[in-house]
Amino acid sequence: MMQHIPQVLTLEQVAAMRHALGRADWVDGRGTVGAQGAQVKQNRQLPENSPVARDLGQAVLAALAANPLYFAAVLPLRTVPPLFNSYAGGEHYGAHVDGAVRQVAGSALPLRTDVSCTLFLSDPEEYDGGELNVIDTYGEHEVKLPAGDMIVYPSSSVHKVQPVTRGERVCSFFWVQSMVRADARRSMLLELDQNIQSLRARLGDCAELVGLTSHYHNLLRQWAET
Structure with a gap:
């Protein structure tokens, strides 16, 4: 499941982040991937231990x-602390899949990557190219969102970032271990949740809605790993 999360950040927050990132020291992005990813990755990132990051x-x-x-x-x-990357001058990231497990600094427990998140900090008009392409059983999906918006998608998906041929594409990216491991189950829970919210706005907490809410929480109770 891919899900667009609009307006995670306000325009003021985006502007403040871009100002801070514009003064930061960037490094070669290949330092955070394995041997396979390093062959197709060409971008810049803030170091993971950067105070700005x-x-x-x-x-x-x-x-x-x-x-x-x-x-x-x-x-x-559990969430990997957000990282920040930049693409310009033809930089790109070829087709790859994110590693299944990441070590989080300061934690003895590795984190399973269930969900990949890309938060856009550049508006589409600021750059050409740079589309995030996510490939799944339904084909290839192209994503290029307004600054402050985020896309989330299964970390098991093959994906790539197209070359940036004009301007600069700046994003934050990170991975999440979900309480519900299976993407299909997360999709069902999200659809149920959104329908419950819509019905509540129209009908209030009627008996039928209480029953649906109970069904949601019992499914989450059955599937959640905490």
Whole structure:
């Protein structure tokens, strides 16, 4: 399941992040991938231990904590601290799949990557190319969102970033271990949640809606790993 999460950040937050990122020191992005990924990756990233990356990443996580659609779609359990990348001058990232497990700094427990997240910090008009292409059983999906919007998709998907031929594409990206491992189950829970919210707005908490809400939580109770 791919899900667009609009307006994760305000325009003011995006502008403040871009200002901070414009003054930061970037490094070769190949340092955070394995041997296979390094063959197809050409971009720049903030170092994982960068104070700028840490502070901006905390701001991203704070914004997501207040976003109900993000929680409903991802059901986050543990999150890799957000990273930041930049593509310009033909830089790109060829077809690849994200590693299944990542080590989180400061934690003895590895994190299983269930959901990949890309938060756009550049508007589409600022650059040419740079589309995120996610490939699944239904074909290839092209994503290029407004600054402040985010796309989430299964980490098991093959995906790529097209070459940026004009301007600069700046994003935050990170991975999440979900309470619900299976993408199909997360999709069903999200659809049920969205229908419950729509019905509640129209009908209030009628008996039928209480029953549906009970059904949602009992499914989550059955499927969740915490």
